[in-house]
Amino acid sequence: MGIPHRVVYWNVPGHAWMYLPLAILFVVFLYGVWRRWRVWAMGRRTPLGPLGPRVRRLLSHAGLQSRVVRRPLQGYAHAALAVAFGLLFIGTCVVALKADFGLPVMQGAFYLWFESATLDAAGLAGIIALAIFLVRRYAMRPSALGRELADFLVPFTLLIILITGFLLQSLRIYATHDPWGAYSFVGYGLSALYGDWHLSIPAALVIHRSLWWFHLLLAFSFLGAIPYSKLFHLFMAPVAILLSDPDGATSLEKLDLEHAERLGANLLSDLTVKDLIDLDACTECGRCEEVCPAFASGKPLSPKRLILDLREHAHLRPQEPLTAAIKDETLFACTTCRACMEACPVDIEHVPKIVGMRRFRVMEEGELPSGLAEAVQGIEERGHPFRGAQSSRTSWMEGLPIREWQPGEACETLLWVGCAGAFDPRAQKVARALAQLLLAMGEDVKVLGRRESCTGDPARRAGQEYLYQMQAEENVKTLTEVAPKRIVTMCPHCLHQLRDEYRAFGADFLVVHHSEYLQTALVTGRLKTAAGGRRITYHDPCYLGRYEGVFAAPREVLKAAGGDLVEMAHHGRDSFCCGAGGGWAFREEGAPRVNRLRAKEAVETGAEVVATGCPFCLSMLTDGVKAEGGGEVEDIAEILWAQVAPEVTAQG
Amino acid sequence: MRILCFLKAILDPEAPPGAIRFPGTVESGDVATVLGPFEGNALELSVQLAEGSSGSFTAVAMGDASQDVALRKALALGAERAVRVDLAPGFQDPLAVARRLQAAAQAVGGADVYVFGRQAGDWDMGVTAGLFAGLMDLPFVPLVQQAELEGGSLRLRREIAGGYEESLRTPPLVWSVTNGPGTLMRLPKVKDVMLANRKPIDVLQAADVEPTLVLAEIEQAQVTRQGRMITGEAAAQAAGLAAELRRFLVTGGGN
Known part of the structure; x- marks a missing residue:
């Protein structure tokens, strides 16, 4: 029998002709890449930070497909297909090394265990994965998956390539009585059937030869189609992941208002190279659409559609303004909750693109949806977005022994109340509960009072970067003068600004969310609680969870307050927006409202209390839970204070 | 223009x-x-x-x-x-x-x-x-x-x-x-x-202009609320309301 091997190009006289279609394939492929390159080259420089975290993200998200497998069925099927085709690619390279360079690589144990057994296993895994894809798309029919011709052709063609590969293998084994055929177990199994069917050897040879060319041309066509289809994500997804912000692009880019040629994005050249590569990295998996609160509540925004519309625009009308592709009602439907970006397996950054386009509409064209326009005007004129507020910045703390900071004083703990805590009657109660907790801890608490002004977050998310920057500069100046040892805030939007986005304005303060501060106080014994025992479900605010990564602290506080915690269907990183973000807190929203969808989930847990850690979530959920017939909605500070107060009284 | x-x-x-x-x-x-x-x-x-x-x-x-x-x-x-x-x-x-x-x-x-x-x-x-x-x-x-x-x-x-x-x-x-x-x-x-x-x-x-109207005194209006709940059957409520309105028109709202 000699050394185990097989003859490459067996039964294919004239196989050298295959280099002709191969050459055509190269030209077609390169032209396709060039077409895309042309678009990327229009983008402006992507601001890049250190490489280390990016490479780690690449290894995790592309190498290990850690995000893809979050949906186990299709996720592991995709990972299996990727590994299978990786192995088959290596196997094909080995064939080329032997056939084109004469290297003796395709023989012996390597031939038997890798080229035969492993590659058969890979091919089989690929077929199973593709079958799962087709069943999912066409039998289970999830709405987020497209069912256009291309959506069918991609998996179907791959399936045919793999099946014809096995058929070729089996015919060769049958016709040559390959003594090592059993290692190619799939082909071997098939070859056994031909004997039963009395297939003549000459017929097998003819079928094999024809099928060989068919398989080859189909595979070449498939490769040639890659740069013209969503298959291009094979190449662009890793690039998009590598170029993505390791912090998840939670902080928006600071716009150079003085020197920017255009404020915001309205041409492809206003987007970054990363933005444009994102368009080609999209796999159209639809996960962003599945988690989008705007889409779920019937608004004219699907993050997937947005990317695909921009892609189409980039290739068909590259010189035209983006407003031709993306309408205002789509742009302003986004709550900036980042659920899409968290779900995207290839790290497409949707929110920065949306805010970039909003910036253009708002700052260059003076367009802003009503409600939001008034809120932004409120920030400009009176430093807060709450129109018709009947309070001053310090009304909420009447009767509490808390002082406004005075110039020249030292400041131990600064309570950054936020506009909601100061002006929204419901949130004022949260501010009082939190202040009383801090006082019970023996803290020297001060507030800024009239020196506090909106962080500018609603303006920035709405696209009014100019107003935002004025607010940020003023606040950083004030806080630098106060120089507090720490800042505690009950508003996740303020937290995100003070802790992260203000860094671009020279801020470097120790800022904590009240949940984090209270948790520490409970752990160190500075706060003692009475027994509780209510069934509580906790809603993760987007700006506390997905933006700031705080998931455990509020839950620990609730447990310490005697809460019996139950989780909603969407929680943690997968939390579902309350509907207030992106300026929606100040707008009129038509039915079905996002807060109702979220409240329904909360009520379904059977919890007596819905807890949260954001005044805007509190307001949205209070409305929603009431409408859904649920119980109380409270902030963690209120729940904890109810348990701490009796202890404080008991100690006198 | x-x-x-x-x-x-x-x-x-x-x-x-x-x-x-x-x-x-x-x-x-x-x-x-x-x-x-x-x-x-x-x-x-x-x-x-x-x-x-x-x-x-x-x-x-x-x-x-x-x-x-x-x-x-x-x-x-x-x-x-x-x-x-x-x-x-x-x-x-x-x-x-x-x-x-x-x-x-x-x-x-x-x-x-x-x-x-x-x-x-x-x-x-x-x-x-x-x-x-x-x-x-x-x-x-x-x-x-x-x-x-x-x-x-x-x-x-x-x-x-x-x-x-x-x-x-x-x-x-x-x-x-x-x-x-x-x-x-x-x-x-x-x-x-x-x-x-x-x-x-x-x-x-600003041009030098003699004012013709001088603000002598100004007083902030006092807001008072007087509510009264009319209870009972619908007919009794209607009669009660009519009586209240009549009294209001006659007395100018005083009690």
Whole structure:
């Protein structure tokens, strides 16, 4: 029998002709890449930070497909297909090394265990994965998956390539009585059937030869189609992941208002190279659409559609303004909750693109949806977005022994109340509960009072970067003068600004969310609680969870307050927006409202209390839970204070 | 067409109760100075008219530097010139205001159209525009909601009971603007805001005018609420309500 091997190009006289279609394939492929390159080259420089975290993200998200497998069925099927085709690619390279360079690589144990057994296993895994894809798309029919011709052709063609590969293998084994055929177990199994069917050897040879060319041309066509289809994500997804912000692009880019040629994005050249590569990295998996609160509540925004519309625009009308592709009602439907970006397996950054386009509409064209326009005007004129507020910045703390900071004083703990805590009657109660907790801890608490002004977050998310920057500069100046040892805030939007986005304005303060501060106080014994025992479900605010990564602290506080915690269907990183973000807190929203969808989930847990850690979530959920017939909605500070107060009284 | 738009910035009407003490001083907290609401409407119609006539407009305000908020807004929305008639803040007699604005209008060279808000949002007197028209000896159209150029004339639209009234007027004339569809002040573009912040504001000395009206005393109205629940069957409630209303009309609400 000699050394185990097989003859490459067996039964294919004239196989050298295959280099002709191969050459055509190269030209077609390169032209396709060039077409895309042309678009990327229009983008402006992507601001890049250190490489280390990016490479780690690449290894995790592309190498290990850690995000893809979050949906186990299709996720592991995709990972299996990727590994299978990786192995088959290596196997094909080995064939080329032997056939084109004469290297003796395709023989012996390597031939038997890798080229035969492993590659058969890979091919089989690929077929199973593709079958799962087709069943999912066409039998289970999830709405987020497209069912256009291309959506069918991609998996179907791959399936045919793999099946014809096995058929070729089996015919060769049958016709040559390959003594090592059993290692190619799939082909071997098939070859056994031909004997039963009395297939003549000459017929097998003819079928094999024809099928060989068919398989080859189909595979070449498939490769040639890659740069013209969503298959291009094979190449662009890793690039998009590598170029993505390791912090998840939670902080928006600071716009150079003085020197920017255009404020915001309205041409492809206003987007970054990363933005444009994102368009080609999209796999159209639809996960962003599945988690989008705007889409779920019937608004004219699907993050997937947005990317695909921009892609189409980039290739068909590259010189035209983006407003031709993306309408205002789509742009302003986004709550900036980042659920899409968290779900995207290839790290497409949707929110920065949306805010970039909003910036253009708002700052260059003076367009802003009503409600939001008034809120932004409120920030400009009176430093807060709450129109018709009947309070001053310090009304909420009447009767509490808390002082406004005075110039020249030292400041131990600064309570950054936020506009909601100061002006929204419901949130004022949260501010009082939190202040009383801090006082019970023996803290020297001060507030800024009239020196506090909106962080500018609603303006920035709405696209009014100019107003935002004025607010940020003023606040950083004030806080630098106060120089507090720490800042505690009950508003996740303020937290995100003070802790992260203000860094671009020279801020470097120790800022904590009240949940984090209270948790520490409970752990160190500075706060003692009475027994509780209510069934509580906790809603993760987007700006506390997905933006700031705080998931455990509020839950620990609730447990310490005697809460019996139950989780909603969407929680943690997968939390579902309350509907207030992106300026929606100040707008009129038509039915079905996002807060109702979220409240329904909360009520379904059977919890007596819905807890949260954001005044805007509190307001949205209070409305929603009431409408859904649920119980109380409270902030963690209120729940904890109810348990701490009796202890404080008991100690006198 | 030369347009002169008169503006006034006022203490924030949305300031919490008690934050402003009459007559117009800040009592507590941080009260902003903002463009009066009807002046916003006047500004919007001035912008529309300037656009429609491919011209521009001049904005005029009277007071101290706190009035610049209003003038900067006008500059951001395309005013070619902003003029502040310098005057210490405080209550001003409307006739004196009209006389000083008349002097200012003449100082900047006059105009074809003089646009006012229907009333300043602080004192809400609503007479300055009419007085100004009288002093200038010009026709006055109050409470305009829409203005369009038609040849050399202006088609002005006002809301009347059950519909609209349109009239074709030939400049020069004075009109005041009230809120209505299409009068909501547009958002300025940020580039224009940035440019506006660098533009100069011309300051004129206020004309020396003797006031005809002096504020002697002012008292804040006391708000009292008297509620009474009428209970019982529907018929009894109706009878009770009728009796209450009768008593109210007879006694004027006293008990």
